[in-house]
Amino acid sequence: MTRSKKIAILDRDGVLNKSNINNGYIGLFKDFKWIKGAKKAIKYLNQNNYKVIVVTNQSGIARKYFSYKDVVKLHKLMKDDLKRTNAKIDRIFFCPHHKDGVVKKYKLICSCRKPKNKFFKKIKKIWNIDYKKSFMIGDQLTDMEFAKNSNINGFLFKKNDLYKFIFRIVNERNN
Template sequence: MIAYGYTFMEVKNVSKPAIFLDRDGVLIEDFGYVHRIEDVKLFPDVAEGLKALRAEGFRLLVVTNQSGVARGYFEIDAVHRCHDEIDRQLQAHDVTIDSYFICPHHPKGNTAPWNVTCSCRKPKPGLLEQANKEFGTVMDKSFIIGDKASDIECGRAAGIRGIQIDRGQYPKDEKAFGLVTSFAEAVEIILTAT
């Protein structure tokens, strides 16, 4: 299996474009290997931005590398608990994520069965391919929002446009469709482009 996804809304029967969202550094603050629910802190502009994207008909799909599982820092259940907390916080703003696709692998990890080379770890496009297979996404109208060049490369490999949020932590991908400093700016670029 290349990804672990779980779906909160049953919307699979209609093809739609999607916004593929990295998790740490895009939706929530990146403290490094976030795995405790008390560390799940949404950026202030995320809920309203997601609502605007949902209103335009986009699916909201999280695609996240969680190599802390392979490295033995935390169990896969901790990842799911964090996603439940993200959903709880977003539901307070009347918006939900459609599904989460997780890559728990890392080839240099020390925890089997996760310590393998896989096809889902970004920048490889496996998570996006899995999401497309599950949802029938309209890829040429979809976007990925990430904070790392690997997120943008992943989108490019899957044939979708990437917007990088520069939070000052990672190198920029100059080939990104957009380079911004906030989630709200990323949403504005998407809404202007569609």
């Protein structure tokens, strides 16, 4: 039996990224802007033995604002940028779908778009989750629903300092 793992699930836009360019549909790293304290927060989670996982809806792919490949590349550049400060995101899951999309392949009602939690089911298969200490941070009610559907705590972030926000959550959980 492996020891249970603390998991921190983070939404991307509005939690890690503060940019609102193109109404928040960000497909290029040059348009991505780290939120205050984001890198420090990720590093802090790494140091406190959390798996850091991003779960994000990227319907801009279905809407043809950018491609699937663009998003893969953007996420790689985010990870590369984090490496420079010795911080690490363990996994990124993104949903490319939308029911009103224009790209045929991605125009559908899927089970991975938050608040649906197909990605949490995937995470559960990879790690034995410590439900008490694991949490989700998002800026939308759909993120909180995702957390609820996954039986973990959800915290609504309001674009201040992510490090301060996460520091409090982690320390409340460990006491």
